[in-house]
Amino acid sequence: MPFAFNYAARSDVGMVRSENQDSGYAGPRLLAMADGMGGHAGGDIASSVVIGALADLDGEALGSAEASRALLQRITSANDELADMVKSDPSLNGMGTTLIAILRSHNKLVLAHIGDSRAFLARDGQLTQITKDHSFVQTLVDEGRITADEAVGHPQRSLVTRVLTGQADDEPDITVREARMGDRYMIASDGLTDYVAPDTIADVVTAGDPPGPTAQRLVDLALKAGAPDNVTIVIGDVVDLTKVEAPPTQPQVVGAASTRSKGTRAIPVTPAAKAAALAREAAGDDDEVVLAEEGPSGPGRWWRRVAVLALVLVVLGGGSYAAYDWTQGQYFVGSDGGKVAIYQGVSQDLGPVALSHVEEPSDIAVTDLPDFYRAQVESTIAKDTLRDAQALVAELRIEASRCAVSRATGGTCSSDATPLPSTSTTTTPSGTTTPSGTTTTTTAPSGTPSTTP
Template identity: 35%
Template sequence: MTLRIVEHAEATDRGRYREINEDALVVAPPYFAVADGMGGAQAGEVASRVAAEVVREHRRDLPPESLLADIAREANRRIYELAARDERHRGMGTTLTAALVAGDEVAIGHVGDSRAYRFRDGRLEQLTRDHSLVAELQRSGQITPEAAEQHPQRSVITRALGPEPEVEVDTYTVPARDGDVFLLCSDGLTTMLSDGEIEAVLKSSRDLKEAAENLVRAANQSGGRDNITVVLFKLAEEESQRGAGVDTAQDAGSTDDRQADHEHTIVGGLKAAELAARAPREASGRVGSVTLSEQEPGPAVAQRRARRARGRSSGRARPLRRVVATATALLLLAGLFVGGRAAVRSVYFVGTDQSGLIAVYRGLPYELPFGIELYEQEYVSGIPALALPAERRAAVLDHRLRDRSDAIGLVRAIEQGRIEGLDRQ
């Protein structure tokens, strides 16, 4: 059976808190990709753009998995060498999740915490494994999935293109069939929406364009803490063009005929061909391939609010674990408010902010149910955590409680390049 791409759509947005969009995407059927850049002074935007460029130009005669691995390694080499030549780009990096449609299979190359999903028969399945600190803790059984969602270091990734001269690339080949929809996205989507909420949006959308727009809108309505990028493509049998949309039957037309119009790279919301001609990006104003207006909550957000309302009004018994967790949280809250508030505010720890930059926090490195944070940001450096060697990075981000002078002094030492012996601090 030969499958063909009958529809694809994409959307990218800077989110509610970021001044620029450091994500990049590629739509060049049969190639699709998402790259999420990181690093200060717009270096992340540079890294993601380089990765996207390599995806577009790489066309060696190799098996699909080998080809995608080769693309990732070439992008890693270029980003690493660029950072070595320019001090402004030191420590920059990017994720890369790329897909290549080949016959009745889809090959995937993956580095970082962007994701690939397959939506089949109304169910969403994650295909990639996150290369992040929290994901590794969860896979090893050290934390629960619920704790992973609230972990203050969930933005720390353990593998990226650029920081090191060599990179390990995960590759997969997954079978595809008529009607499958594949989703590539940056973590700006998955940190704001659960898999169930993403699935609900895909089910309720009339076509892929609407699905992409609704996903980005829902992520913004749920907080929009990071850049959000979504790429969707749908497959159908060669002799069938049934169902161009997610759930409805529409004729998408010939992909081959439309490829010249749709093949493009978007970096930070702009097509790559436009970057050279455009003046430097203004810091204000939302950028993205889709401009989203403020509307009533989408289905994902409505579903979440309905669940919360049911949870408040329902008299049904809850699982014992949740009861115990809630009781424990209430007791802890009571203790904090009665006699521990001053103590909590007198301790500090070192972590990272939403951009992956090393930061100092005041309080305890925990979040309670209902989104109650026991910490607040005190200081953010300009140093990405990925700029540190792995063993020293682990020592710095161990969440050890410190006094203010110790925490600030540690970060100042990193900023000044005095990182020797960090594992002893």
């Protein structure tokens, strides 16, 4: 039975903040959310770097054991990148981010978690939190010093004990779960969970509405409750591909990762990768893994090279016409002279032979797109049909228009826009005075609290 995610992501800056430090991602195989800390000088960068490092896993077709290794490797690499950025720019010292990522591999889901953002599972009408906060208050609950109810309004509930800050011991929890048809997974930043009652959240998530309206409803409730913090929701429903008329295929990127270029990397989607992914899905998953329900758990890309090599051998071996004819049934969106264009064919060339041509040009300037989408267009985005490519171009036109309006009103849309600085100050628990809306992350041995928004 072919599994897939029906997904959506929504984000809002909140009622007080002047910048969004959250980053969210929802795609066919990957759901992820990062809540950055460190103010506009670092929080948005940290969350963008981490989400950007994970994004191209959405284009992979990995077995469960491979997926666990790949996810941990990408998180470790992103954390190392944060460390390098702090070394090269001391003004970023103190930045960090929480992270929850769910990577689908057939009927298995690999979940990575660090910080106090939360993941939930809705099953059989019940909503259950499936992550445990890495926070000072959670430690008090675990030790029996306070109750779960007392933790909700505790004055030190924002102190986290584990986040990604670039330190060598910043390691997430990795577990593997079994997906069931009809399951709904939700990832939320504390902009929701700190300000909307658990029963209310559960009622909305289990109401049966599609992911998009559900995520938007939760954001609206957080804003109605006066949430001063950024609010980000990512939802993925586990569905049967054969029973869903038109599941989404275009990733949804929200928050800081959709407006910054630093660390936001394009998703490679090629015909060869698609073919390999279909083959892997059909073959099933034989990896030996331990599910989270049973106990604790843990990228190969050789198949891409094999698929490309197979195409080359077919062309060179005498089946050139058939191979070329296949390529002309493919479409992708890319850049042509600085404008978004739909190409017929595949984005690779075979020596001097071009395997694509512009099918439909457009008047959308690539430079008018948000950085994330611009990077994708520049690296090309494959589509199954011309109609799918046309629909994507329509979406990109909307994004370009949104950016134009944002720039005209002084807002942020791309890397050439500078976030507004905060002007007032506040005192953190450590006694360090920082701009309002920022937090100070104290680098200390594992278990020592740091502050998150």
